[in-house]
Amino acid sequence: MTTILNDWDKAGTLLAAASRVVILTHVSPDGDAIGSLLGLGHALLATGRQVIMAVDEGVPPNLQFLPGSAQVLPSLAGVTTDLVIVVDCSDERRVGKVGEAARRLQTPWINIDHHVTNVAYADANIMDPAFVSASEAVLNWLHKLNLPLSPDVAQCLLCGLVTDTLCFRISSVTAVTFAVAQELMAAGANLSEIVQNTIARMPxxxxxxxxxxxxxxxxxxxxxxxxxxxxxxxxxxxxxxxxxxxxxxxxxxxxxxxxxxxxxxxxxxxxxxxxxxxxxxxxxxxxxxxxxxxxxxxxxxxxxxxxxxxxxxxxxxxxxxxxxxxxxxx
Amino acid sequence: MTTILNDWDKAGTLLAAASRVVILTHVSPDGDAIGSLLGLGHALLATGRQVIMAVDEGVPPNLQFLPGSAQVLPSLAGVTTDLVIVVDCSDERRVGKVGEAARRLQTPWINIDHHVTNVAYADANIMDPAFVSASEAVLNWLHKLNLPLSPDVAQCLLCGLVTDTLCFRISSVTAVTFAVAQELMAAGANLSEIVQNTIARMPxxxxxxxxxxxxxxxxxxxxxxxxxxxxxxxxxxxxxxxxxxxxxxxxxxxxxxxxxxxxxxxxxxxxxxxxxxxxxxxxxxxxxxxxxxxxxxxxxxxxxxxxxxxxxxxxxxxxxxxxxxxxxxx
Known part of the structure; x- marks a missing residue:
């Protein structure tokens, strides 16, 4: 059994030293992968950092309604950075080609996730299976960093929460899950837009x-x-x-x-x-x-x-x- | 347009004078009708009052998982009471035969609802369309009455919230809705049981x-x-x-x-x-x-x-x- 990974302090130190950040997630990204990626991206952009977001093959069409999705790159060609942060990914191999390119940049890595199978592949690893979504993990990090929740941050993180819980249907939903949803709604997230574009749609x-x-x-x-x-x-x-x-x-x-x-x-x-x-x-x-x-x-x-x-x-x-x-x- | 109906004080006075209470809801009851009925019933039972709950044809099979559903009567034959409370019903005619029987008891009525079409048919009327479910209206009343939320009360009220919002999917869900869900979960409601018996089931x-x-x-x-x-x-x-x-x-x-x-x-x-x-x-x-x-x-x-x-x-x-x-x- 993987225990909880909680390198919050080390992650904070690595971030404090970085003025350029690359954020990645897993291949075949779902609503929580892209929501976590973009939510963290918006929050770090607001701190004045250069933020590069990337995922193999870019953002899937059904998630392009999320603010900032047009800024997500399909590769890391020509990119340099001080720090790599991977969200919602338990294993480095699942980061795909952008992960291989990022590894060649020889910078520190942070891994922030909610899968109990996480293999702690980064320099600072954060994982708690009590988080029902990676976006809840990111929200907790933003709290620790004292970063504010803009409506864009809230919208992206709520997308992760809604899609990974099948709109609050799965058995791991708790009172805390609803507290997170309340906070994100109060910060300006638009639940209807998320529902209409994700769980209420099928190919x-x-x-x-x-x-x-x-x-x-x-x-x-x-x-x-x-x-x-x-x-x-x-x-x-x-x-x-x-x-x-x-x-x-x-x-x-x-x-x-x-x-x-x-x-x-x-x-x-x-x-x-x-x-x-x-x-x-x-x-x-x-x-x-x-x-x-x-x-x-x-x-x-x-x-x-x-x-x-x-x-x-x-x-x-x-x-x-x-x-x-x-x-x-x- | 119906405006908000907010006879909270009068409702409180009527309830304070009653040691026997009849609670009713609309015919063809859904999860919010039965959830509100039972949630209020459990809360008033805990105050030491005699509580009679009734709905034409009794509780539908899919809602019989709710605690207390076996106590809900299909008629009011032989019942006497001091007060009639109707939940989740905008019009007296929709209370059906038990409503007709209750009217013959010649007691005061309270109407607590969330439908904007409510015609204010009782002595004290409470209706706010900002409540996404009648169970949210009942919860607000319990707060005003300083009545505690037992796990049974919480379970019945959460059933109303989950079913009337299609599990938080409809556009009227707000941050307040999630705050209500959080409170009910913290009070001991079992979301999985509700989901498995209602929105995750079809005939x-x-x-x-x-x-x-x-x-x-x-x-x-x-x-x-x-x-x-x-x-x-x-x-x-x-x-x-x-x-x-x-x-x-x-x-x-x-x-x-x-x-x-x-x-x-x-x-x-x-x-x-x-x-x-x-x-x-x-x-x-x-x-x-x-x-x-x-x-x-x-x-x-x-x-x-x-x-x-x-x-x-x-x-x-x-x-x-x-x-x-x-x-x-x-």
Missing amino acids: TSALLLWKQVMPSVRIEDQVTWARLTLADKQAAAFDDKNSDGGLVSFLLQADDAYISCIFKEKENNQVEISLRSVPGFDVGAVAFNVGGGGHKQASGATLDGTIDEVEAKIIPLLKAAAQAGAPLFH | TSALLLWKQVMPSVRIEDQVTWARLTLADKQAAAFDDKNSDGGLVSFLLQADDAYISCIFKEKENNQVEISLRSVPGFDVGAVAFNVGGGGHKQASGATLDGTIDEVEAKIIPLLKAAAQAGAPLFH
Whole structure:
């Protein structure tokens, strides 16, 4: 187990000595990665420092509504700096090409994060899993630095909080989370703008994927499932390899469902299964027993065979798991 | 326009004189109706008063996880009381049969609500549209009465806040809303239990309705729509006459959609249309022009004809409305 990393003083000393700062985050950035990056960027810009922000491939279109996103660079070509700060990234390799370029600058690094898996790869490392988002970690740092919250800072940090908590839905949300949200709203954040651009939006290709997949939905014995074929993905022009467009979580919402599963057809006669369960049921053990892994409430595995074959093997296991549990929240 | 109703002092005086209290809410109660009812009920029980809570047809199954729900009666037969308090109800008629029975008891009434349409039907009326939920109104009253927040009170009031704000998604959520959530969490509310039982659940018949309807989804020129036929409802055993199972809001989430529409087939060769738009587009005017009504972001109408005929008439109007607007949050 990683313990809490709390080099707050060392981070403050490194920052105090730096007049030029590079801020980075992880590849394939989500709302918390970009929100933390920009929130910290706005706050440090207001101190008079030169601030360079970068992420491989730049800011994704859905997050370009955030103030300052046009200033985020897709590479570090030609950049010099005194200090590198990485937000929301547990492992240096996940910083991507801009991380490799930053390492060649031979300056101190600060790592500020909320993932319990953080490997403390910087000179000053800050990580507390009690922070529900990296943006909450950044907010705590701004407090320690006595830096004010402009509306732009608040907007970017609230984006991180809203997206990483699925708009306050996940079980790690506490009274502190709401206190953070209150502070950011009072500082001028616009919640509606964040909601409309992030959690209330989905790619049109995902909607078209649902159109393809939904006719295959079944529900029996507290288990609900659907099939996502290669033909479905092609028909929907859905090219996100790592996603099912949110389907497996959606299926679990049905009153009579305790366990949900999506069977995703892969190349090479393989099928990936993605599993979810409500508290009180364990799909981690099911995945583990067929060579996969995960947690009680979310797991997955990849099996050889056709969808028909894999479905015939997995559905009885899921029905048994549904039979073996009892819902904690029903 | 109704102004704010703030008979706090009179309400306090009426309550101080009462040792037996009846608490009611509106028919077809939602999470805020039952949450406010039970939250106030728990708080007044703790003062030593006799508390009778009632709602026509009792507490719906999905809200029976709330503490005290088993004490809520489906009628007022044989009840006597000193005071009637109605929560979350803008109009006395919406209190239903238990409201009629309560009126015959000839006691004073208090009305505590957050709907701007409240018609001030009680002896003491409290309504402020700045409250995002009736449970926030109740919380304010408990503060004025110096009554403590037990975990049960907090849980019921947070249920009202979470369900009426769609888990903090609606545009009227402010810093104050988050302060209320923080207070209720600190007092012992269990957010996960609320989320798992309310906003993260849908009737299985609604899931099966989506299965039927999704293949009809289309998206063109920033307008997305689908058809919900009588046969679809029958196949899904979906019998909620006033609902589309959440489909029209879901469709609007697509990146390329500014306007969404569900065409609902009715008996007697009629079709009901349900419309939604993102801020910056006006579907209220479209509905008004075909004999319906509503707001810029949500409206509806009922038209004569087959789905084919109504679709042929409405889609060009929606495409024109999509062309005429510009998204405020893109």
